[in-house]
Amino acid sequence: MKRDKFFSPWLFLILPLLLYAIWVVIPAFYTFFLSLTRYDGLLSPEFIGLANYERLFSHDTFYISLLNNLRWVVVFLIVPVTMGLFLAILLSKKIPGARLFKALIYSPMVLAPVVIGLIWTWIYSPRSGLLNHTLTLVGLQTLTRGWLSDPDIAIYAIIFAGVWRHTGYVMLIYLAGLTSIPPDLIEAARIDGASAWQRFRHIIFPLLKPTTTIVIVITMIESLRSFDFVNIMTDGGPFRQTEVLANFMYKEAFARYNMGYGASIAVILFLIMVIFIFIYVIQRREEYGGGEKVV
Amino acid sequence: MKKIIIFTLAFCLLLSFGVAVEADSLDGELIIDAYTSDPAPRAAMNEMVETFQEMHPDLDIELNITAHEDFKHAIRTWLASDTPPDVFTWFAGERAEYFVRNNLIRDITHIWEEEGLFDLYAEGYQRESIFDDKAYFLPHQTYIWGVFYNQEIFADLGLEEPETWDELIEVNETLKENDITPFTIGSRYEWTTAGWFDHLNIRINGFDFHQEFVTGEVPMTDDRVVKVFEKWKELIESDYFIEYPASYSWHEALEYMEDDEAAMYLMGSFIHDSATDELSEKLSFFPFPAIEKSPTAVEAPIDGYMMPVHAQNVEAGEEFLRFAASVEGQQNWVEDVGRVVPNPNVPEESYDEETLRERELIDGAEGIAQFLDRDMEEDFAITMMGYLVEFWENPEHYMDILERLEDERQFHFEQ
Amino acid sequence: MFNTTIANLIGLSWWKKVSTAIMFVAVLLFVLVWILPLVGAIFTALRPLQDLRAHGFWSIPQEFTLENFAVAWDLGNLNTYLKNSFIITIPSLLGTLTLSSLVGFAVSQYKFRGNMFVYLLFLSGMLLPFQILLIPVFTLSNYLGIYNTYLGLIMIHIVFQMGFCSFFLTNFMSTIPSQLAEAARIDGCSEFKIFYKIFLPLTKPALAALGTLQFTWIFNDYIWALVLIRSDSLKPVTAGLATLQGQYTTDWGVLVAGSLLAAIPTIIVFILLQKYFIKGLTMGMGK
Numbered sequence: 001m002k003r004d005k006f007f008s009p010w011l012f013l014i015l016p017l018l019l020y021a022i023w024v025v026i027p028a029f030y031t032f033f034l035s036l037t038r039y040d041g042l043l044s045p046e047f048i049g050l051a052n053y054e055r056l057f058s059h060d061t062f063y064i065s066l067l068n069n070l071r072w073v074v075v076f077l078i079v080p081v082t083m084g085l086f087l088a089i090l091l092s093k094k095i096p097g098a099r100l101f102k103a104l105i106y107s108p109m110v111l112a113p114v115v116i117g118l119i120w121t122w123i124y125s126p127r128s129g130l131l132n133h134t135l136t137l138v139g140l141q142t143l144t145r146g147w148l149s150d151p152d153i154a155i156y157a158i159i160f161a162g163v164w165r166h167t168g169y170v171m172l173i174y175l176a177g178l179t180s181i182p183p184d185l186i187e188a189a190r191i192d193g194a195s196a197w198q199r200f201r202h203i204i205f206p207l208l209k210p211t212t213t214i215v216i217v218i219t220m221i222e223s224l225r226s227f228d229f230v231n232i233m234t235d236g237g238p239f240r241q242t243e244v245l246a247n248f249m250y251k252e253a254f255a256r257y258n259m260g261y262g263a264s265i266a267v268i269l270f271l272i273m274v275i276f277i278f279i280y281v282i283q284r285r286e287e288y289g290g291g292e293k294v295v
Numbered sequence: 296m297k298k299i300i301i302f303t304l305a306f307c308l309l310l311s312f313g314v315a316v317e318a319d320s321l322d323g324e325l326i327i328d329a330y331t332s333d334p335a336p337r338a339a340m341n342e343m344v345e346t347f348q349e350m351h352p353d354l355d356i357e358l359n360i361t362a363h364e365d366f367k368h369a370i371r372t373w374l375a376s377d378t379p380p381d382v383f384t385w386f387a388g389e390r391a392e393y394f395v396r397n398n399l400i401r402d403i404t405h406i407w408e409e410e411g412l413f414d415l416y417a418e419g420y421q422r423e424s425i426f427d428d429k430a431y432f433l434p435h436q437t438y439i440w441g442v443f444y445n446q447e448i449f450a451d452l453g454l455e456e457p458e459t460w461d462e463l464i465e466v467n468e469t470l471k472e473n474d475i476t477p478f479t480i481g482s483r484y485e486w487t488t489a490g491w492f493d494h495l496n497i498r499i500n501g502f503d504f505h506q507e508f509v510t511g512e513v514p515m516t517d518d519r520v521v522k523v524f525e526k527w528k529e530l531i532e533s534d535y536f537i538e539y540p541a542s543y544s545w546h547e548a549l550e551y552m553e554d555d556e557a558a559m560y561l562m563g564s565f566i567h568d569s570a571t572d573e574l575s576e577k578l579s580f581f582p583f584p585a586i587e588k589s590p591t592a593v594e595a596p597i598d599g600y601m602m603p604v605h606a607q608n609v610e611a612g613e614e615f616l617r618f619a620a621s622v623e624g625q626q627n628w629v630e631d632v633g634r635v636v637p638n639p640n641v642p643e644e645s646y647d648e649e650t651l652r653e654r655e656l657i658d659g660a661e662g663i664a665q666f667l668d669r670d671m672e673e674d675f676a677i678t679m680m681g682y683l684v685e686f687w688e689n690p691e692h693y694m695d696i697l698e699r700l701e702d703e704r705q706f707h708f709e710q
Numbered sequence: 711m712f713n714t715t716i717a718n719l720i721g722l723s724w725w726k727k728v729s730t731a732i733m734f735v736a737v738l739l740f741v742l743v744w745i746l747p748l749v750g751a752i753f754t755a756l757r758p759l760q761d762l763r764a765h766g767f768w769s770i771p772q773e774f775t776l777e778n779f780a781v782a783w784d785l786g787n788l789n790t791y792l793k794n795s796f797i798i799t800i801p802s803l804l805g806t807l808t809l810s811s812l813v814g815f816a817v818s819q820y821k822f823r824g825n826m827f828v829y830l831l832f833l834s835g836m837l838l839p840f841q842i843l844l845i846p847v848f849t850l851s852n853y854l855g856i857y858n859t860y861l862g863l864i865m866i867h868i869v870f871q872m873g874f875c876s877f878f879l880t881n882f883m884s885t886i887p888s889q890l891a892e893a894a895r896i897d898g899c900s901e902f903k904i905f906y907k908i909f910l911p912l913t914k915p916a917l918a919a920l921g922t923l924q925f926t927w928i929f930n931d932y933i934w935a936l937v938l939i940r941s942d943s944l945k946p947v948t949a950g951l952a953t954l955q956g957q958y959t960t961d962w963g964v965l966v967a968g969s970l971l972a973a974i975p976t977i978i979v980f981i982l983l984q985k986y987f988i989k990g991l992t993m994g995m996g997k
Contacts, residue, residue, distance in 0.1 A: 112947075123750070
């Protein structure tokens with residue numbers, strides 16, 4: 001019986017762990033190795049030490065990409081989070097059609113980023129797109145432009161397509177969080193004469209703190225997954241101004257065949273992600289009182 | 296004795312079936328990967344493969360047509376895999392040589408010999424297909440780059456094909472006065488800008504300098520290169536181009552010509568593939584005007600076929616190449632797509648007037664450039680084209696841009 | 711403060727009605743703008759190119775046509791791409807759910823050395839940026855001879871999604887009291903039977919939620935298809951759309967129609983299984 005209990009978990013785990021090791025764990029480490037080589041995908045990797053990283057840290061495309069990733073994170077933390085929270089609070093009230101409204105607001109999130117990217121590319125298209133046509137219709141001709149070719153705004157135009165997809169997600173999480181707040185508490189505050197803002201500021205928002213943490217972590221992770229949008233909408237153009245690390249990496253590795261160099265970008269992306277993972281794990285530990293299991 | 300009889304019998308049998316067997320002996324799967332994704336080349340490619348299929352009914356042909364840009368990205372992956380296609384479309388010159396250098400391509404010298412291509416094909420084609428005295432590339436078609444213009448607009452405004460820089464500027468000014476943008480261009484995919492660079496460079500500094508430039512040995516801050524950008528800057532700052540070029544792919548930018556809002560497009564003759572029939576009929580072309588050098592060098596990228604070294608069905612692949620080298624394998628590209636093909640036995644009647652003019656220009660050229668990203672090491676050419684788009688957006692900062700591009704050049708070529 | 715005072719003055723129910731009406735209108739307006747891209751896309755797809763080119767988007771449509779959809783479906787190969795998407799998504803989904811429920815059961819129900827390690831291993835896999843796997847997994851698939859096959863793509867989906875699914879199912883299964891397993895063990899039930907007969911049925915709601923979520927995630931994948939599939943005939947719909955974009959770059963009607971066709975399966979899943987979908991998203995948070 002004791003032996004049985006010792007082996008059982010491993011019997012369940014052996015196949016998943018094996019596959020996981022082959023497809024995820026070993027490849028992840030292999031990327032670290034590749035990042036120290038020159039590898040064109042044709043000949044064998046040639047060890048070159050830290051040369052790829054040296055190149056990376058002196059490459060302006062890297063800094064442009066990093067800055068754009070940062071822009072994704074910042075815009076994502078501000079716009080969808082605020083909007084999602086606001087919408088969640090509005091729609092948690094008894095409004096006719098709330099169910100339908102909710103569904104319509106979060107429907108973009110079931111669409112593939114590629115689908116959304118393509119639709120928004122059309123919207124931004126200067127000659128045929130919805131946006132310029134609409135601006136012209138309402139007399140704002142001066143605002144029309146090449147949304148995806150203007151180096152100053154293209155990245156925000158892409159991010160907005162991402163925001164459109166992500167806001168519904170945030171709203172959903174907040175809606176779930178709101179259900180855990182006892183309505184009596186809010187009712188009591190109302191009877192005590194607290195204004196809507198005061199109720200939000202002093203009761204609802206503090207009680208939503210754990211939800212907000214989750215929203216922030218998920219939003220940060222989502223903002224790093226900008227590849228699909230950038231790849232389909234501009235592929236980093238005009239002249240690298242909308243490049244993000246993921247697309248930069250993909251192009252270096254699979255379009256320009258600098259696989260070793262691409263691997264070094266992947267490693268940097270990984271390290272950035274590790275910071276997020278760290279925050280996430282710490283947060284969960286705190287939430288569950290630092291128990292043995294973090295579940 | 297018995298053996299001899301059996302052998303004789305078998306031999307006779309073989310002989311009698313010989314012809315039939317030879318024609319139909321190809322079987323198995325033949326995988327052809329192609330980048331001919333625009334409608335007209337796609338149709339021509341399908342037709343070509345269908346003809347070949349009829350000749351070899353037992354062959355199971357899989358034709359994968361991938362969009363041009365995707366194809367360029369993906370082919371390395373495919374070649375590096377253990378299951379590459381048997382035949383794939385590719386570009387002549389440095390691009391082909393790169394794969395050859397890496398031992399990824401089959402030597403097809405014997406096909407060249409057996410089909411007599413060494414005698415048949417013009418020198419220009421051979422130079423781009425043969426590396427270290429061995430043939431690796433089968434040139435199949437080419438097209439010329441030039442300024443394609445709307446004849447109707449030119450006629451209405453009494454304009455003529457400009458032959459010199461000053462004449463070009465005059466044409467531009469007249470067009471602008473009539474509220475027509477002289478040039479359209481779509482640089483969402485950055486390569487279209489390289490057409491401008493190449494032509495300005497060749498016309499200002501000459502073909503020999505172009506050949507030197509593409510080796511990567513000329514500094515970007517060299518006076519001759521700077522001069523190209525100064526000339527180019529004049530054009531951009533005079534508003535001779537459409538707004539937001541980087542918003543459009545080159546096809547999309549054609550809409551400006553279709554709607555008569557722009558009059559000219561510096562493009563390859565494949566512009567006809569994507570233009571509406573209405574526009575296509577109005578189009579004619581002139582060679583990029585002379586600046587300091589007369590327009591005797593042309594830009595005419597050659598497309599053709601190669602076989603990966605790991606091709607599975609070598610026999611069928613080689614047979615397809617033989618077919619592609621023949622008149623039957625090339626004629627429909629002349630007739631349906633308007634390409635110039637290397638096989639001189641394709642009758643003149645197959646060509647239309649414009650294409651025949653192309654063929655003459657190509658045959659009489661002092662030199663044939665393959666286009667920046669085919670002549671130059673591709674990795675660097677991609678970087679450079681990014682800077683060209685940046686220059687287009689900020690022409691006034693051209694010196695700063697060239698200095699940064701020079702850093703890239705040094706990094707790349709002195710690595 | 712203000713609204714409560716007014717409410718007291720003019721009667722609570724009347725105020726409530728007005729404020730509800732204001733909120734309703736505000737939300738309605740917001741939603742209309744919010745879904746304009748989708749509605750606009752549908753109208754564009756339904757109109758012939760010439761009409762749009764000549765009169766612009768906000769003109770009154772001269773006629774409606776399904777032509778764009780037909781072109782995207784047929785010439786644009788969307789029919790093949792969509793079929794491929796299902797061939798890839800369904801086995802991936804089943805595989806990842808099966809393997810992950812094994813992990814979830816083992817990690818949540820046994821106290822053993824390495825328990826925490828296994829849990830964290832899958833957790834970090836969930837958060838791992840896929841970029842770090844692209845090059846090696848491409849090399850690996852090539853080495854195993856499953857590059858440019860459905861199987862190659864299915865394998866990476868199964869294994870990569872195990873990170874999230876295992877994490878999710880471990881969390882869920884740890885809410886099932888372990889006394890259940892103890893009791894079954896005393897009755898002489900084998901370990902596998904405990905998993906199969908007791909835990910799996912109890913996990914059904916979680917599996918339904920997770921399955922719905924995973925369906926959309928795998929179906930919507932783009933980059934793995936880009937890296938691991940070569941043939942046009944094997945591409946799922948996301949990679950196919952990129953091909954369509956290269957092919958019909960001027961024809962927004964066809965491109966948008968193709969995008970909408972590509973979205974139909976996930977939209978259907980979403981409409982039918984909305985409840986599970988939302989549950990999946992919020993349960994994943996450990997709520």
